[in-house]
Amino acid sequence: MARRTYVTARQARLGAELRKLREAAGLKGREAAALLGTDSAQMSQIEFGTAGVSEARVRRLAAHYSCTDADLVEALVAMATDRTHGWWEEYRGKLPTPFLDIAELEHHAAHRLDLEFLNIPGLLQTEDYAHAVFSYRVPELPEDDTEMRVEHRMRRRAVIAEGPAPIPYEAVIHEAALRIRVGDRAATRVQLTRVLELSEADNVTVRVIPFDLDGFAGAWSTMMYAGGAVPKLDTVVRDVTTNGTAFVDSEAQLGAFRTLFRKIEAVSLDPDRSRDFIHRLAREL
Secondary structure, three states, X not given: OOOOOOOOHHHHHHHHHHHHHHHHOOOOXXXXXXXXXXXXXXXXXXXXXXXOOOHHHHHHHHHHOOOOOHHHHHHHHHHHHOOOOOHHHHHEOOEOHHHHHHHHHHHHOOEEEEEEOOOXXXXXXXXXXXXXXXXXXXXXXOHHHHHHHHHHHHHHOHHHHOOOOOOOEEEEEEHHHHHOOOOOHHHHHHHXXXXXXXXXXXXXXXXXXXXOOXXXXXXXXXXXXXXOOOHHHOEEEEEEOOOEEXXXXXXXXXXXXXXHHHHHHHHOOOHHHHHHHHHHHHHHO
């Protein structure tokens, strides 16, 4: 099979999961390659996502690795046979690759969680808000690039607001993010109204952490969490100052992030009180 010219985060994840299963079984790459009748070089390409792998090969490897998690195997098969050419591919070569990977991740997600402390979550942003965020970048982007990023972000809203089966979405937002005027007073009021409108959807839950919450030390924990077909295939996306966007998928770290989200969720205002809180902030503007 020909090597891919580019590897998406989803393709890389499939290879990584196959590698994890092999290592858990205590096998070397050359042993797995022999099972498939290939060489170590191609096995390495499969595990790094630079080469595809067929359904039959995924099932053969899973059986040889003594993987008894049938749901995980089916999820890996779905990843291997997926031929989705999503709307985000229109932006390949025009936007940084993580933008496309995040859109693809959301497209396949079973649910989405966001923790935000200084900005409104991207999926809840208005065009004006998103434009202000991208325009503040240093060095400044050309206007065409800014508009393209805004357009891409607005199209991602379909995950929670449009389509026949929007996925469950929960956002926990600190009062700071609601109060910071990324735009002017009028734009901030429109943004808060947008959050309220989306929070009324059956699949959307918005919670607020107020300033006056005692004993809260979790403001470092901003994250985007995408649920996979099975929990082992969940992904956390974080902004890393030195390396840009980081996709976290180790089982131990995923477990820690789940616990962290639920811990912060537990001290936030419930959805009804959160809506009342945001209504009050909007009236104050």
